Amino acid sequence: MIRCEKIVKNYTSKSFVYQALKGVDIEVMENDFLAILGPSGCGKSTLLNIMGFLDIPTSGQYYFKNVDASKLNDKERSYMRLKEVGFVFQSFNLLPRLSTVENIILPALYLGTSRRDAVKKADEFMDLFNMRSKSRNSMLELSGGEKQRVAIIRALINSPSLLLADEPTGNLDSSNANDVIDILLELNKKGMTVVMVTHDINMAKKAKRIIKIKDGVIDEAC
Amino acid sequence: MKLVETARSAMIEIKYHKMRSFLSFFSITIGVISIIYTLTLVYSMNYRMNKAIEINGPGRINIENKNRWEEQGSEYDESKYLTYNDALAIRKTFPELYMVSPYFNKWVRFSDLGYDTYLGIEGITPEWKKRGWIYKMKGRFINKYDIDNKEKVCVIIKEGGWLKKPKWYKFYKYKDSFQEYVKHNELVGKDIKINNNLFKIVGVLEEPPQEQNPKSFIGVGSWEPNILVPLTTLQNLKGYSYNQNTSAIDGINVDTGNRESIEKYKRLISEVIKSRKNDASFLNMRDYIEILKDQMADKQRDMMTVMIIGIIAILAGGIGIMNVSLAAIYSRIKEIGIRRAIGATRFDIMMQFIVEAILLGFLGGIFGVIIGIGAVEYLKIKGDINMMMFRWWMALIAIVIASLTGFISSLYPASVAAKLDPVEALKYE
Ligand SMILES: Nc1ncnc2c1ncn2[C@@H]1O[C@H](COP(=O)(O)OP(=O)(O)OP(=O)(O)O)[C@@H](O)[C@H]1O
Ligand SMILES: [Mg+2]
Numbered sequence: 248m249i250r251c252e253k254i255v256k257n258y259t260s261k262s263f264v265y266q267a268l269k270g271v272d273i274e275v276m277e278n279d280f281l282a283i284l285g286p287s288g289c290g291k292s293t294l295l296n297i298m299g300f301l302d303i304p305t306s307g308q309y310y311f312k313n314v315d316a317s318k319l320n321d322k323e324r325s326y327m328r329l330k331e332v333g334f335v336f337q338s339f340n341l342l343p344r345l346s347t348v349e350n351i352i353l354p355a356l357y358l359g360t361s362r363r364d365a366v367k368k369a370d371e372f373m374d375l376f377n378m379r380s381k382s383r384n385s386m387l388e389l390s391g392g393e394k395q396r397v398a399i400i401r402a403l404i405n406s407p408s409l410l411l412a413d414e415p416t417g418n419l420d421s422s423n424a425n426d427v428i429d430i431l432l433e434l435n436k437k438g439m440t441v442v443m444v445t446h447d448i449n450m451a452k453k454a455k456r457i458i459k460i461k462d463g464v465i466d467e468a469c
Numbered sequence: 470m471k472l473v474e475t476a477r478s479a480m481i482e483i484k485y486h487k488m489r490s491f492l493s494f495f496s497i498t499i500g501v502i503s504i505i506y507t508l509t510l511v512y513s514m515n516y517r518m519n520k521a522i523e524i525n526g527p528g529r530i531n532i533e534n535k536n537r538w539e540e541q542g543s544e545y546d547e548s549k550y551l552t553y554n555d556a557l558a559i560r561k562t563f564p565e566l567y568m569v570s571p572y573f574n575k576w577v578r579f580s581d582l583g584y585d586t587y588l589g590i591e592g593i594t595p596e597w598k599k600r601g602w603i604y605k606m607k608g609r610f611i612n613k614y615d616i617d618n619k620e621k622v623c624v625i626i627k628e629g630g631w632l633k634k635p636k637w638y639k640f641y642k643y644k645d646s647f648q649e650y651v652k653h654n655e656l657v658g659k660d661i662k663i664n665n666n667l668f669k670i671v672g673v674l675e676e677p678p679q680e681q682n683p684k685s686f687i688g689v690g691s692w693e694p695n696i697l698v699p700l701t702t703l704q705n706l707k708g709y710s711y712n713q714n715t716s717a718i719d720g721i722n723v724d725t726g727n728r729e730s731i732e733k734y735k736r737l738i739s740e741v742i743k744s745r746k747n748d749a750s751f752l753n754m755r756d757y758i759e760i761l762k763d764q765m766a767d768k769q770r771d772m773m774t775v776m777i778i779g780i781i782a783i784l785a786g787g788i789g790i791m792n793v794s795l796a797a798i799y800s801r802i803k804e805i806g807i808r809r810a811i812g813a814t815r816f817d818i819m820m821q822f823i824v825e826a827i828l829l830g831f832l833g834g835i836f837g838v839i840i841g842i843g844a845v846e847y848l849k850i851k852g853d854i855n856m857m858m859f860r861w862w863m864a865l866i867a868i869v870i871a872s873l874t875g876f877i878s879s880l881y882p883a884s885v886a887a888k889l890d891p892v893e894a895l896k897y898e
Binding site for chain 2: 296301302322328329340341342344345353354356357361362401405
């Protein structure tokens with residue numbers, strides 16, 4: 248479903264160029280569950296951002312369902328983030344002033360869905376993830392595990408075909424972390440393609456496939 | 470994102486920062502108040518001006534003696550002031566003129582109210598009728614026969630009263646005993662006593678109700694007499710006037726019929742007077758638009774001041790909104806990053822800031838309208854006739870201007886916000 252070809256990402260500061268990714272080739276099939284493993288600073292997030300149309304590679308090609316990402320303009324890439332890709336972050340990235348349900352329906356509203364339909368869909372998901380009772384709560388009133396569940400529902404609300412999770416368990420204790428992994432596995436079982444970044448080998452082992460990255464290149468593929 | 474949703478999230482943002490929002494639209498509020506005041510005033514003055522011109526005729530010229538307000542004793546000879554014969558000469562020389570209406574005011578003793586009082590009465594000719602007829606007439610008007618025979622007849626002007634008496638009226642208007650007398654007596658056919666002479670009341674002119682009386686809007690010509698008599702009769706009546714000579718008149722109102730010919734007739738009339746008296750320098754000829762403009766000049770100055778304050782306030786409000794929006798961007802970089810990450814386009818982000826600023830402007834406008842209307846009502850109670858001309862579309866215009874100010878001042882901050890790099894913004898803490 249997605250294909251990275253010789254992806255290079257350079258960060259240019261005033262005097263020097265830092266190469267975060269040095270030519271990465273990855274292919275992810277439909278309904279795959281890929282874990283990207285690697286030490287801090289090796290370029291995992293950078294790679295995931297490129298896969299999620301958030302960032303643009305300096306060189307190399309990224310294909311999403313055979314669409315060349317480099318051919319898309321900002322608006323089209325926004326649409327891909329909105330419709331095709333769901334993002335889950337380590338630090339949740341929820342809007343603190345909005346309630347659970349408002350956070351969840353935000354992508355649906357950006358897509359132009361009516362508030363009624365969006366809330367209906369959000370309610371179904373919240374039932375599924377045991378979050379219904381917290382629907383009106385503010386983000387300050389939620390635990391880390393609950394926040395991550397809200398973030399996952401938000402990522403799913405527009406029915407994306409790819410779920411990208413950047414250390415989704417990084418800020419959670421082990422029980423909550425296992426819950427989140429279980430949710431991702433469950434989604435994968437139902438057909439969702441998942442790419443998860445982690446530096447925790449135990450979490451990575453639950454995926455169908457692991458790719459190790461070191462210093463911006465693929466170290467070994469399992 | 471649907472506009473309602475954008476507006477909804479903007480409202481949340483505004484509510485969350487109540488104080489900040491209030492401070493940023495406060496100047497707009499002041500601006501809107503002054504816009505409302507200025508618009509009302511401009512509209513009212515325009516209305517009154519046009520109405521005054523309409524009532525008085527577009528080609529109206531007022532001719533008076535320059536030294537009207539100085540004591541003029543009988544030592545002056547006829548070559549130094551306007552006389553009734555001058556008016557007749559003008560009429561005769563220019564039969565094409567729509568109106569040549571000489572007038573003369575005198576204070577005379579009037580004794581029908583149970584006590585003696587001095588009242589101003591006006592001597593006129595039948596041409597007076599052409600100066601803008603707004604009356605309902607009972608009986609008849611003064612005619613040529615009355616003039617030729619110096620008849621002791623008079624016509625009385627009765628005030629129209631109010632359809633609905635305004636609250637301020639009782640503070641504002643002294644009780645006019647003569648009008649009270651007129652109101653409560655059937656007058657046509659009766660005699661009244663002026664200087665011990667019996668004058669027959671041949672007609673009563675009733676003004677329209679105050680609300681519909683253009684004169685109450687015009688507010689020009691401060692003093693209006695209530696009793697009209699034939700000019701020739703008044704000239705021989707004892708009383709106080711600016712010029713004690715029996716041939717004298719106070720002035721002549723001329724209507725050329727159109728605005729274009731005013732200058733021409735000013736010149737021609739002055740020539741006629743000159744040929745009669747070898748001198749026309751004592752004449753003060755003003756066309757009506759000039760007079761109106763003079764009378765409105767004060768108000769216009771007030772208005773300019775208020776308008777300038779308004780413009781400055783609106784500008785300050787705009788800059789305030791811009792400043793607040795810019796500052797808000799830096800505290801909302803993370804939020805912008807999150808929104809971008811989940812799929813918001815640059816346009817979505819821009820709209821968010823623009824809609825928020827428009828709403829701020831709009832709210833400022835609403836506040837301004839509420840306070841502004843309060844001010845208008847207050848001024849109305851104080852008796853400011855101009856404020857009666859407030860119209861709702863003025864509030865609408867003010868709100869549109871306020872919202873537009875919000876819109877314009879948000880463009881720069883919004884474009885700054887939209888240009889943020891999503892990845893960078895997301896990393897921002
Ligand atoms: N804007 C930037 N400018 C310069 N260098 C950057 C920038 N963003 C990231 N980097 C560098 O690129 C490298 C890869 O960053 P990235 O965030 O992808 O690492 P990561 O593998 O996700 O690490 P972590 O596990 O700590 O999240 C890091 O060394 C980082 O310092
Ligand atoms: Mg990372």
